[in-house]
Amino acid sequence: MKNPNLNSVLNKEEFDKRDIIYMLSLTDKNEVENLYYRANEVRKEFCGDDVHLRGIIEFSNYCEQDCLYCGLRISNDALPRYRMTKDEILATVEHIHKAKIFTVVLQSGEDFSYTKEFISDLIREIKLNYGLAITLSLGERGFEEYLEWKNAGADRYLLKHESANKKLYSAIHNKQSLDERIKHLVYLKSIGFQVGSGNIIGLPGQTPDDIADDILLCKSLINDMASFSPFIPSNDTPLCNVSKADVQLTLKTMAVARIVLKDAHIPSTTALGSLIEGGREKGLEVGANVVMPNYTPNPYRQNYKIYEGKICVTDDPLACSGCLKFKIESIGRKVGESFGHSLK
Numbered sequence: 001m002k003n004p005n006l007n008s009v010l011n012k013e014e015f016d017k018r019d020i021i022y023m024l025s026l027t028d029k030n031e032v033e034n035l036y037y038r039a040n041e042v043r044k045e046f047c048g049d050d051v052h053l054r055g056i057i058e059f060s061n062y063c064e065q066d067c068l069y070c071g072l073r074i075s076n077d078a079l080p081r082y083r084m085t086k087d088e089i090l091a092t093v094e095h096i097h098k099a100k101i102f103t104v105v106l107q108s109g110e111d112f113s114y115t116k117e118f119i120s121d122l123i124r125e126i127k128l129n130y131g132l133a134i135t136l137s138l139g140e141r142g143f144e145e146y147l148e149w150k151n152a153g154a155d156r157y158l159l160k161h162e163s164a165n166k167k168l169y170s171a172i173h174n175k176q177s178l179d180e181r182i183k184h185l186v187y188l189k190s191i192g193f194q195v196g197s198g199n200i201i202g203l204p205g206q207t208p209d210d211i212a213d214d215i216l217l218c219k220s221l222i223n224d225m226a227s228f229s230p231f232i233p234s235n236d237t238p239l240c241n242v243s244k245a246d247v248q249l250t251l252k253t254m255a256v257a258r259i260v261l262k263d264a265h266i267p268s269t270t271a272l273g274s275l276i277e278g279g280r281e282k283g284l285e286v287g288a289n290v291v292m293p294n295y296t297p298n299p300y301r302q303n304y305k306i307y308e309g310k311i312c313v314t315d316d317p318l319a320c321s322g323c324l325k326f327k328i329e330s331i332g333r334k335v336g337e338s339f340g341h342s343l344k
C-alpha cells in the first residue's frame with residue numbers, strides 16, 4: 001500500500017468516526033482497491049466463504065407509512081396494490097424449502113390488516129411444516145406483537161434505521177422520530193431476536209459524516225445483520241427526481257461496514273444489483289455474505305415497487321435461486337448449507 005496512513009487504519013481493531021470518514025473518502029483507485037481487499041479479508045476471517053441465501057416473500061405492498069423515498073408509500077395512488085393470502089404465502093414457502101434455502105424472509109409494508117394472530121399462525125405453520133429460519137420485515141409494529149411473534153418461533157427481525165441523522169430521518173419519514181425507531185430495535189434485541197438494521201446510501205442531503213454514524217449505530221445496537229443499500233428513485237414519490245446513489249460510495253460503505261462490524265451478516269442487495277450490472281456479485285467481493293432471492297410470485301412481484309428498475313421482476317421466481325447459486329459459484333464462493341444464524 002502506498003499510503004502508510006491507510007495501511008495503519010485498515011488494520012486497526014477498533015474504528016472511530018474519523019477513521020470511518022477517512023475510509024469512505026478514499027478516491028484513489030489503488031487505495032479503494034486496498035479497502036475492498038481488506039473488507040474481503042475481514043469477511044473471510046469472520047464469516048467464511050459461505051453465502052447465505054434468504055428466500056424473500058413480499059406478501060403485501062400496502063403500507064400505512066408515507067416515507068418520501070418509497071414507491072409503497074400510502075399516498076402513491078398510482079401503484080396497484082396486492083395482499084397475498086395465507087395459502088399463497090405457504091405455497092411460496094414450499095418452493096423456498098424445496099430449493100434447499102434455509103431462511104424465509106416475510107416482508108411487507110406496514111400493513112396492519114395482517115393481525116398479530118395471523119402472523120403468529122403463519123410462523124407456527126412454517127416452523128412445523130418446513131422448519132425454516134424465519135426473518136420478519138414488517139416495519140414498526142407493536143411491542144406486544146413482536147413478543148408474540150418471537151414466542152411463536154420467529155428468529156430474526158429486519159428494521160432498517162435508514163438514517164442515523166435525526167433531522168434527515170424525520171425529513172424522509174414524514175416527521176417520525178429516529179429515537180422511536182431505535183427503541184423498537186433495542187426492544188427487538190432484548191427479547192431475543194437476531195436484529196438487522198442499516199441505511200440507504202445517497203439520500204438527499206446525506207453526508208459522509210451521516211454514513212459513518214449509520215455504521216456506528218449498527219455497531220452500538222450490536223446488529224446481527226446490517227444492510228447498506230443504494231437509493232434509487234421511485235416514480236410518483238417526492239424524491240422521484242433525485243439522482244441514484246453513487247456506485248462507488250455504495251461499495252465503499254459496504255466495505256467499511258464489513259471492516260468495522262466484522263461478523264455482522266451483510267447482504268448484497270437487490271437494489272445494488274439494480275443499480276449496476278453484476279452489482280450483487282460485486283457486493284459479495286467487498287464484504288457481503290448474504291443474498292436474498294426474490295420468491296414473490298407473479299403477478300405480484302412487479303408491484304413491490306419500492307424503487308424503479310428493480311431487477312428480476314419479470315423472471316420466473318423459481319429460477320431465481322438457481323441463477324444466484326451460479327453467480328455465487330462463479331466468483332469462487334459457495335452457497336451456505338446452514339441456517340446462517342447470527343455469528344455473534
Ligand code: SF4
Nearest residue numbers: 063065067070073109
Ligand atoms: S419504506 Fe417501508 S414503511 Fe416506508 S413507505 Fe416504504 S414500505 Fe412503508
